[in-house]
Amino acid sequence: MQLPVYAYGHPVLKKKTxxxxxxxxxxxxxxxxxxxxxxxxxxxVGLAAPQIGKSVRLFIVDTIQVEEEAKIEKGIKKVFINAxxxxxxxxxxxxxxxxxxxxxxxGSVERQSVVKIxxxxxxxxxxxxxxxxxxxxxxxxxxxxxxxxLFIEKMKPLxxxxxxxxxxxxxxxxxxxxxxxxxxxxx
Numbered sequence: 001m002q003l004p005v006y007a008y009g010h011p012v013l014k015k016k017t018x019x020x021x022x023x024x025x026x027x028x029x030x031x032x033x034x035x036x037x038x039x040x041x042x043x044x045v046g047l048a049a050p051q052i053g054k055s056v057r058l059f060i061v062d063t064i065q066v067e068e069e070a071k072i073e074k075g076i077k078k079v080f081i082n083a084x085x086x087x088x089x090x091x092x093x094x095x096x097x098x099x100x101x102x103x104x105x106x107g108s109v110e111r112q113s114v115v116k117i118x119x120x121x122x123x124x125x126x127x128x129x130x131x132x133x134x135x136x137x138x139x140x141x142x143x144x145x146x147x148x149x150l151f152i153e154k155m156k157p158l159x160x161x162x163x164x165x166x167x168x169x170x171x172x173x174x175x176x177x178x179x180x181x182x183x184x185x186x187x
Contacts, residue, residue: 001030002180003038003052005100009171010184012050013101014148019082020056022124028054032079032122035060042179044100046138048145051101053182057082059142063135070134083119085143086128090114095137097151103177105166107155111140 006012025031031054039047045066048059064075090113098106115136118128131139141151152160152167169175173183 001034001037002041003034004180004182005038005042005047005051005177006053007170007173007177007181007183008102008150008152008167010053010101010182012053012055013145013150015050015055016148017050017055017057017146020058024056025058025081031058032060036062039100040065042100046142047100048142050145050148057146059083059145061135061138061142063138066134072134074135076131076135079122080117080139080142081120081122081124083117083143083146085115085140086118087116088112088114088140089116090132090136095134097137097141099141099151100179101150102152102167102170103175103179103181105152105163105170107152107159107163109141109151109154111137111154115140115143117143 035047038052039060045063046059046061049056059080062077063072064077067075092110092112094108094110096106097109113136114130114132116130117139120126
């Protein structure tokens with residue numbers, strides 16, 4: 001089932017998330033499957049639980065679908081539960097990132113090229129793995145969501161100022177999004 005993506009301005013996107021237990025995940029029947037469906041139907045390569053309104057440490061990634069376009073040797077399709085970033089290394093490099101919570105906004109973000117991460121998979125088996133290049137970038141972008149960090153916060157200040165009007169339109173729901181979204185309405 002496709003879920004609505006929470007738009008910029010919703011408080012859940014700025015919260016630091018909590019670890020999730022196997023039992024809690026089981027109670028959220030089909031969550032991972034629904035996240036993949038949502039990601040594919042919105043043309044994403046990653047999706048974090050806060051983007052669908054869940055304040056838990058869970059994100060998914062599928063870069064296999066863009067191997068050729070992103071010029072990566074080997075893409076990944078994985079579920080990351082209770083992830084902990086152990087180390088970021090390598091050269092900083094810029095890339096034009098986007099985010100499903102910010103339709104039609106892209107901007108250059110500098111990130112290191114290698115990440116070592118500890119996580120549980122969908123079977124709650126622990127892994128410690130190292131990723132580089134585009135795979136590392138997608139993992140770091142989604143990981144940031146778990147800590148309430150948005151990609152626009154990593155843009156250069158000038159670029160942020162240039163997109164302020166677009167950001168305000170997203171925040172207020174004054175857009176026609178290309179997929180189902182949920183906007184925050186203050187009362």
